[in-house]
Amino acid sequence: MNNLTKQITQIKAGLALCLLLFTSNTKAQLRTCHEHFKIGLNASNYVNGNGHGGFYNLSAVINSHSNTLTFGLNWQKAQKEFNGIGVTYSYSVLGNNTLCGARQEQYNKREELLFFCTVNYYKNARLSNKTIEGEGDLSEGMNEYYTSLKITTLESYVGLGYNYYLNKNIKLRSFIGIGYYNHLNYNAPSYHDKGATVLMTGIGIGFIN
Numbered sequence: 001m002n003n004l005t006k007q008i009t010q011i012k013a014g015l016a017l018c019l020l021l022f023t024s025n026t027k028a029q030l031r032t033c034h035e036h037f038k039i040g041l042n043a044s045n046y047v048n049g050n051g052h053g054g055f056y057n058l059s060a061v062i063n064s065h066s067n068t069l070t071f072g073l074n075w076q077k078a079q080k081e082f083n084g085i086g087v088t089y090s091y092s093v094l095g096n097n098t099l100c101g102a103r104q105e106q107y108n109k110r111e112e113l114l115f116f117c118t119v120n121y122y123k124n125a126r127l128s129n130k131t132i133e134g135e136g137d138l139s140e141g142m143n144e145y146y147t148s149l150k151i152t153t154l155e156s157y158v159g160l161g162y163n164y165y166l167n168k169n170i171k172l173r174s175f176i177g178i179g180y181y182n183h184l185n186y187n188a189p190s191y192h193d194k195g196a197t198v199l200m201t202g203i204g205i206g207f208i209n
Contacts, residue, residue: 038063042070044173044204050155050181051192053078053128057086063208066092074120078128090116090161112163116175117156124150131192149188155181157200173204 040061047054059072067089074084095112132138132146159177166172182195 038208040169040206040208042072042173042204042206044175044202046175046200046202046204048155048157048179048181048200049196049198050153051127051131051183052076052122052125052151052153053130055084057202057204059086059088061206061208068092068114074122076122076125079126083125084120084122086118086120088116088118090114095163110165112161112165112171114161114163115158116161116177117158118177118179119156120154122151122153125153126150127192135191146188146190149186151186152184153181153186154184155179159200163206169207169209171206171208173206174202176201 038061040063042057042059042061044057044059045054046057054077056075056077057072058075059070062069068091070086070088070090072086073082074086075082076084092112092114095109095114127146127149132143135142135146138146157177157179159175159179161173161175163171163173177200178197179200180195180197186194
């Protein structure tokens with residue numbers, strides 16, 4: 001019960017931080033800008049060193065000028081099913097949405113540079129084949145043991161993103177970040193760390209209207 005309470009507390013803290021940043025910055029800009037919120041969809045493919053391998057993410061998007069909040073589901077390639085959720089807050093420092101009511105002054109309307117923070121939570125995810133192979137020569141029983149492990153993981157990252165707009169609605173996305181993951185219920189004897197600082201990289205496509 002204490003472990004479950006700790007998991008819930010960590011998730012709430014990460015989500016609250018993303019929501020707080022989005023809400024406070026949006027309110028500040030809406031005092032001087034009169035444009036409405038925009039909504040959209042993001043699809044991305046990313047990988048990091050958490051031991052679960054690659055993921056696909058499908059997220060809903062809420063944007064207000066320089067501020068963007070995304071929230072959606074994570075599909076694990078190794079397990080071939082949705083087993084996670086993710087929330088990301090990003091702040092654009094260069095791009096078409098950074099100026100309020102002065103788009104005619106924006107020099108480059110196709111490129112966007114942003115900073116982001118993201119929180120992901122995976123429930124009953126498996127280790128990737130590459131992670132299991134990293135354990136070395138395993139007996140048949142140990143290989144089945146690692147393959148059948150169901151692990152709950154919480155991770156958070158901060159980083160830099162670059163978007164290129166093909167037109168005013170569709171953009172190509174790329175991002176890189178650094179963060180920390182923690183396997184909340186992982187106690188197996190292994191070379192793979194229960195928690196560590198790792199890199200995260202990804203690419204994707206987005207639609208905003």
